[in-house]
Amino acid sequence: MVKRLLFLLLLSFILGDAASAAEINGVTNGAEQQLFPGVKSTVLAEPLKALVYLTLLSILPSLLVATTSFLRIIIVLSMLRHAIGMQDTPPNVALIGIGLFLTLFSMQPVFTQAINNAWQPFTHQKIDIDTAFDEAQKPFREFMLHNIKERDLQLMYEVSNEEPPxxxxxxxxxxxxxxxxxxxxxxxxxxxxxxxxPFLLVDIIVASLLSSLGMMMVPPVTISLPLKVLMFILIDGWNLVVKSLMASFAL
Incomplete structure (x- = not known):
């Protein structure tokens, strides 16, 4: 709500500046659609688009984590890296890149609906900002509700001391x-x-074998790490993880 109010405040500021510029230049045309009293729609088109682009860029990382499948994907991929035992491989850039494209793939129907129902009509000045916001949130809201556990939603109402609707x-x-x-x-x-x-099982087996052989000074990770990598390759682990992740979302 705070971000939306700031968005509307910045919008009114730009509209006011555009109105002043239009009055100074004497730009008036009653036949064209009016977005602000005394201002042509063509005068507001570019500043309005620039405002929307900048606002979306500023809040995009937060929205990406809070309202899409990115959070689940990146956590699972990070835990997979730690389970194998390689703290920096794949690097963070690679994991984030994979997470972003998997998010785009899994959220494609939601993004398409939001663009068709909110973004395109708003940029063509067919709907106002309030209607665009309401239409844009509907597909994301539906996606989130499909993947929410009821007890988590109940918790939010308990901590806010409100009765659920x-x-x-x-x-x-x-x-x-x-x-x-x-x-x-x-x-x-x-x-x-x-x-x-399964990776923990490999670590336990390797540690037990080293202990039984009396090789107490050999770090188990030096033997278990290549075995875990080999096992992950043989079972085609990346495909299994990605397939399981994509199947876990309810669209």
Whole structure:
């Protein structure tokens, strides 16, 4: 809500500047659609688009983590890297890149709906900013509600001392987003735990063999690490992880 109010405040500031410029230059045309009293729509088109672009760029990282599948994907990939035992391989840049493209792939229907129903009509000045915001949040809201655990949503109302609404459509977006993030964290840790188990088994077997052979001074990781990498390659681990991640989302 705060970001939306700031967005509207900046929008009114730009509209006011455009209005002053139009009055100074004597630009008036009653036949064209008016977005602000005394200002042509063509005068506001470029400043308005620039404002929207800059605002989206500033809040995009937060929105990406809070309202999409990126959080679950990047946590699972990070836990996979730690389970194998390589702290810096793949590097963070590679993991973030994979996470971004997997997010775009899994969220494609949501992004398409938001662009068709909100962004394109707004840039063509067919709807106002309030309508565009409402239309843009609908597909993301539906995606989040499909992936929220009921107890996490209930928790948000408990900590805010509010009664949950009877209809799911009446749930506030300020309750949906944190509940969705909690659900994503739980699901990501559940998937990560299942990934850790086979690698942990390899570590235990290697440590037991070294102890039975009397090789107490040999670090188990020097033997278990290449074995875990070999096992991961033989079972085609990356395909299995990505397939499991994509199947875990309810669209």
């Amino acid at each position: 009877e209809m799911i459509e009446d749930v506030s977006l300020l309750k949906v987003i944190p509940a969705f993030m909690l659900s994503e964290l739980k699901t990501a840790f559940q998937i990560g735990f299942m990934i850790f188990l």
